[in-house]
Amino acid sequence: MSRVATKATSALKKILMVRPTHFEVVRYSINPWMDPVSKPVNRELAMAQWTTLKETIEEVGGEVHVMESDSAQDWPDIVFAANAATVRGNKAYLANFLHPERRGEREFYKAWFEANGFETCGRTDIAFEGAGDALWCGKNYSRLFAGVGPRTDIRALPDLAKQLDDGSGFKVIGCKLIDPRFYHIDVAFCPLSDELALWFPGAFDPVTQHNMKNEGVELVPVTAEDAGFFSCNAVVVGKNVIMNHTTTRVAKTIEKIGYNPIFIDMGEFIKAGGSSKCCTLQI
Numbered sequence: 001m002s003r004v005a006t007k008a009t010s011a012l013k014k015i016l017m018v019r020p021t022h023f024e025v026v027r028y029s030i031n032p033w034m035d036p037v038s039k040p041v042n043r044e045l046a047m048a049q050w051t052t053l054k055e056t057i058e059e060v061g062g063e064v065h066v067m068e069s070d071s072a073q074d075w076p077d078i079v080f081a082a083n084a085a086t087v088r089g090n091k092a093y094l095a096n097f098l099h100p101e102r103r104g105e106r107e108f109y110k111a112w113f114e115a116n117g118f119e120t121c122g123r124t125d126i127a128f129e130g131a132g133d134a135l136w137c138g139k140n141y142s143r144l145f146a147g148v149g150p151r152t153d154i155r156a157l158p159d160l161a162k163q164l165d166d167g168s169g170f171k172v173i174g175c176k177l178i179d180p181r182f183y184h185i186d187v188a189f190c191p192l193s194d195e196l197a198l199w200f201p202g203a204f205d206p207v208t209q210h211n212m213k214n215e216g217v218e219l220v221p222v223t224a225e226d227a228g229f230f231s232c233n234a235v236v237v238g239k240n241v242i243m244n245h246t247t248t249r250v251a252k253t254i255e256k257i258g259y260n261p262i263f264i265d266m267g268e269f270i271k272a273g274g275s276s277k278c279c280t281l282q283i
């Protein structure tokens with residue numbers, strides 16, 4: 001619970017964040033959390049929450065790279081950097097957004113990756129939503145847990161495996177998402193290390209639940225209530241787990257497995273259906 005954090009001791013964690021210059025929930029709703037009429041965003045407060053997230057990551061030893069978004073006024077959700085791409089080494093497999101409301105973000109991310117030394121790839125004919133739907137876990141990060149259904153088309157998976165192949169022989173595991181509130185895998189599954197993760201099992205169909213349990217990862221469940229506070233959407237830096245305010249039950253769970261929970265307010269972003277992890281991309 002403490003804000004007194006232990007600095008990350010493992011390799012420096014590089015994280016991309018996008019400044020929420022034009023963030024809003026006004027023109028569209030593409031998930032059950034978004035309601036432009038009754039839950040408009042306070043952009044000033046959003047900027048303050050985003051800054052707190054950034055500073056908290058830096059305090060615990062994360063290295064944050066900021067992508068500016070001044071000319072992305074037509075793409076308010078671009079703040080959700082998790083959706084930009086899935087990264088392995090210096091290769092970024094770019095998102096191809098399902099909804100036209102987010103499709104234009106790709107060009108901005110592509111330009112950023114290319115200007116920062118990454119090779120980009122990714123198709124434009126099959127829906128795929130980046131690290132929002134593809135998370136590395138399993139021994140030596142040899143598994144890519146990919147959410148399929150709501151946003152990512154299962155046909156993207158073989159191409160991901162092919163394009164990101166670096167000779168290490170990683171395996172892609174398709175995870176079927178069944179609850180509209182948990183429309184990306186990163187709101188229901190949160191790797192803490194290569195062999196430990198938080199998850200909300202109810203977001204996945206029974207076959208997927210079974211498969212996920214068989215990849216050598218210890219899965220620590222959170223309740224539906226906790227998942228509703230975005231407790232599976234945390235930024236992990238070393239032993240620090242940064243997430244939106246939630247129940248004391250989650251705090252105790254995280255402490256019990258040897259991690260340090262840090263709670264911040266991500267309320268303005270939750271109005272768009274995302275929390276701390278959605279605002280970041282590990283690069």
Ligand code: ARG
Nearest residue numbers: 031080082132184272274278
């Ligand atoms: N409004 C955005 C959308 O519906 C939120 C994205 C949240 N990002 C995430 N990685 N879960 O696409």
